[in-house]
Amino acid sequence: MQLRNLLPATSRTVRIAVGSTALVAVVGGTAAFTALDKDVTLDADGARTELSVFGGTVADVLESEGIEVGPHDIVAPSAGTEVADGTDIVVRYGRQLTLTLDGEQKTYWTTARTVDEALADLDVRADGARLSASRSQALGRDGLALDVVTPKNVVVVADGQERPVTTTAADVAALLAETGVSVRPGDEVSADTAARVTPDLRVQVVRVDRSQSTEQVAIAHGSRTERTDALYEGERKVVAQGVDGSKTVTFDDVFRDGVRVAHDAVGETVDVQPVEEVVQVGTKVKPAPAPAPAASSSSSGGGSVGGGVDSLNWSALAACESGGNPSIVSASGKYHGLYQFSVATWRSVGGSGLPSQASASEQTYRAKLLYQRAGAGQWPVCGKRL
Template sequence: MSGLVPGHIVEGSLVPFPLAHAVRRTSKTVRLVAGGTCLAAVVGGTVAFTALDKDVTVDADGQRTQASAFGGTVADVLENQGISVGEHDIVAPAADTEITDGQTIVVRYGRQLTLTVDGETKTYWTTAQTVDAALADLDVRADGAKLSASRSEPLGRQGLALDVTTPKAVTLVADGQTRQVTSTAADVNALLAENGVTVREGDELSHAGADRLVAGATVTVVRVDRSTSTEQVPLAHGSRTERTDALFQGEKKVVTAGVDGSKTVTYADVFRDGVRAEHTATGEVVDVAPVEEVVQVGTKAKPKPVVAAAPAAPVASGGGGGGSVGGGADGLNWSALAACESGGNPSIVSASGKYHGLYQFSVQTWRAVGGSGLPSQASAGEQTYRAKLLYQRAGAGQWPVCGKKL
């Protein structure tokens, strides 16, 4: 019976042609017998037909269809219903299963799902009929994620390309603020847009705008401003030397005084987040030119000096007298001073070797008043004469202890 089509009787299958033909040529009795035999055959065939017919339900992606079949397999039923299945489809029970009366055959068509999660694309086959069911089947964690299609959108047999962007914790630094945000933005541009941050031309961005956003990233916007400024800068004057025989060697004369000038310098300034980061000179204009200093240096040889002979110091003894120097010094008691300072000994030298003679001259002081050699080697008269000269210059303070004896 496998060649039978449900609901259709193949001609000659129940009543053979020779038997029917014979019935027309018999007597009434024979016709009755023949008729009875024919009736029995028809009734028997009907019972057999009914026994072979099976009612099944075909559920194809939720569309249920009732069908009758004269035995066979699940594959036969699907073929009779015009349902073809591929390698990614699911049929239950299996296609080679013998059907039974009242059976439900379930067909679930496979759909190709091209799934891109945070920029990583993979292709799957699923029999889920909605986006949400497909994500659940594939164990994709999409809580709080941004989807390119509604979760309830039907997943047709033509398949679907679905983008999923998961929430990411990132740091956004812009305009003096540091914000910790959780975003489902696909890229840096989208992150900036959803946080109201506009990047101007010339601003600096730590990532390219099209860069995909990754968890833990720090996205920084640096505001860049450009301007020009000017500064007054002094110009130091130079100096030049001229040699001249109008001056003796070692002599100098400034013939032109030097004067500093000034200039205006223009700068290109770059500010990053309000702080000047670049200050580049781009041009300058001299406002006041500096005046060079000119100095003349003598080249003329100096004449040799004429040395006048020093007057001979008068000779005196015991610290008294000495040559006259004029003024009140001549009338002072120089003998008393000599007695106090040196005991009246013109050749005495202090224990330290620093002070000499009647008036305990230091060599330096002695020479300052015109003496030569050592004071203790000069005559008493010369020592008194030099002491008077010293008094005229500095007073009795030169002898802090004995000066009062004068």
Template sequence: MSTPQYETFEAYDPHGASGVPDAPGVHDAVTQGYGVAAYGGDTYRPAYELPAPAAPAGRGQGHATAPGGQHGPGDPEPPRRSGYLPDGEAPGPEARAGSGRRAARRRKPRYGRRSESAVRRLLPQALVVAFLAGGTTAFLAKDKAIELTVDGRPRVLHTFADDVTELLSDEGVRVGAHDVVAPADGAVLASGDEVAVRYGRPVRLTLDGRQREVWTTARTVDGALAQLGVRAEGAYLSATRSQGIGRTGLALDVRTERTVTILADGRTRTIRTNAATVREAVEEAGITLHGQDTTSVPQAGFPRDGQTVTVLRVTANREVREESVPFEVRRRPDPTVFRGTEVVERAGRPGLRRVTYYLRTVNGVRQRPRREQTEVVRKPRTQLVRVGTKPHPDSVKGADGLNWDGLAACESGGRPAAVDPSGTYGGLYQFDSHTWHSLGGKGRPQDAPAEEQTFRAKKLYTKRGSTPWPHCGARLHG
């Protein structure tokens, strides 16, 4: 403490007013209590600044005093300093009067000046101290201790961020659409909060034959399966469950355990399997496929839970057959032939081909043959036919009015295409080929229209009468 402070305190001492002039002054008592002593007249100095008393002659520096600071019996009396009295001894009247005068001189001229200047000097300092104290309090209130865990790596940091979004921005942590932040973006932060960021990882998952891409924040295969709700007990995994998943993701094939029923050779077998194909499931059931044996579903297909697969025992061979190839008939008009008459100009001939068939028997049942290969041995020949366009004559003089229908009924039963058992005679009137051609007929008589046959018969009648029909000629006049 500075000297003016002690002087200010002494100004309030009612020295001399108590009416007891012989009593020690309050100023003297107080300054001694704070370790201040009069040294060298009017000058007051703290006790710790006073020079140490000289050691008595003949005494070593290591000689100790008596307990409580008392001198021993043989020690010389220490020198007295101004303003101090031995214990139990009161100051004299002169000392008290001098002390009162000095106190009065210090109080009257210096109290007012020192108080006013001290206030002016201390007020700005007090304002600065108050401002710094308030700023420090606000600074400490904004600072927060936050535990930030990014992808499983925790760290404790101090931040002035108000919410999660600001914290992640300050720390340079970028999050995407598939990343998870807890608490969510925008959540208000308080000291002691925990913020976790879990990055999303793509997984190209093939689950029981169906492929899709999913996202997970798990860092291991086991965690991803649990997060995706995939039952992994007894399943086949293309990666170990403890394998880590990087930020770039991984491809994972999972085949869960399924129940499949196999029917083969009259027996039924039900197995639990995580086979990738139907063929693998059949082999796990202890069934061997031979030769062309197959299954009711594609062998490369994925066996579904609860599916029934039938094994088909197949035997097969090939057979070559010769088949006839029909010929084509081509017709052209002929004005020299009566209308309704067709004349075969060139007879057709069928062709020949060899066909290879695949014959298969499934579980003892023969299947419909399947044509595999065709080879033409001989090409067919087209048949050419002339079709008559010449109009028929209305009548033959001397033969009209006869009963030609009766003659036809007797000779052929009225059938234009009739042929006798020997094949010599044909038509309504049973012409032989020589007679038919002599009358101008073409081809065979049984192939000519009925009108032409009747016309040729009338011409024959005008030449020979009813002689050509010895048994039925009488019908002409009947």
């Protein structure tokens, strides 16, 4: 540790006898007495004293001045050195410094007398640092606890902004306060707010907001089937049309920095009840198909079905539908013969094969059966000709 020469704090001139044996008589008179007298300077931690001593060592001078030296103190020259005329004796007291540097605590002994000198002696680079004591504060012999936070380059991300910051904040909470970023209950911070700030730290604050929202949601209607002998087997009839209902659903929403990340249903209220669809399904056994009448080229006549159906103007219907051609097929290939049967309708009244391949008499007979079952509506354009 380098010793420093400081300006005198006090000064006095003292003549003392050094050693265990006092001079009772001096042989040779005044000349001999003068030869044993030495002028020395004692610098005790900056307090300078001019002394006149009679021989002895540095330790004798310190003892005569009541100066006790501990294991952490420095004495120069060493205590066993014989003093001579003009000797400078320097004493520097050791001070215990408990230094917490960026959260890491160590204990040192130093002879520095101020905080600034101690930092220089310990080679602590504290330019721009935040200190818990003034740099000019004196270090007393009872020591000092010193907290030093050096500047660090960090990044704070919050509210859509990324801010590079040079800070001496000790922890994350102080850093956020320094940058004007408040953390609300529920917000997320990427680092523990009690954690110390380290170089190149990146702290991100995510704003978390919670709210509720509602949505109108459709309720699908159900369907129920009823069996009835009012319809033939294979026939179906909707007797109650189904109608969807609606309900209001309440959701708990969570937003992170304005982006919704959760949308959980927490309740609902039915606004309109759905109406169930009811469908009747026939159970009545279909009668056996009537035998086909004898072949005939005429579109009139055909097998008799009774009930006034036979007397309708079937020739006029055939002329309207097909021009009276029993073998004609529509351009789409879907409708056949005199009465432009579809294959499915033809087979529903007991026909087989293609209608356009059946005789005119059979086609007329099957048309009568169809009329008997469903009326003239089967021929929406030409049915009025009957």
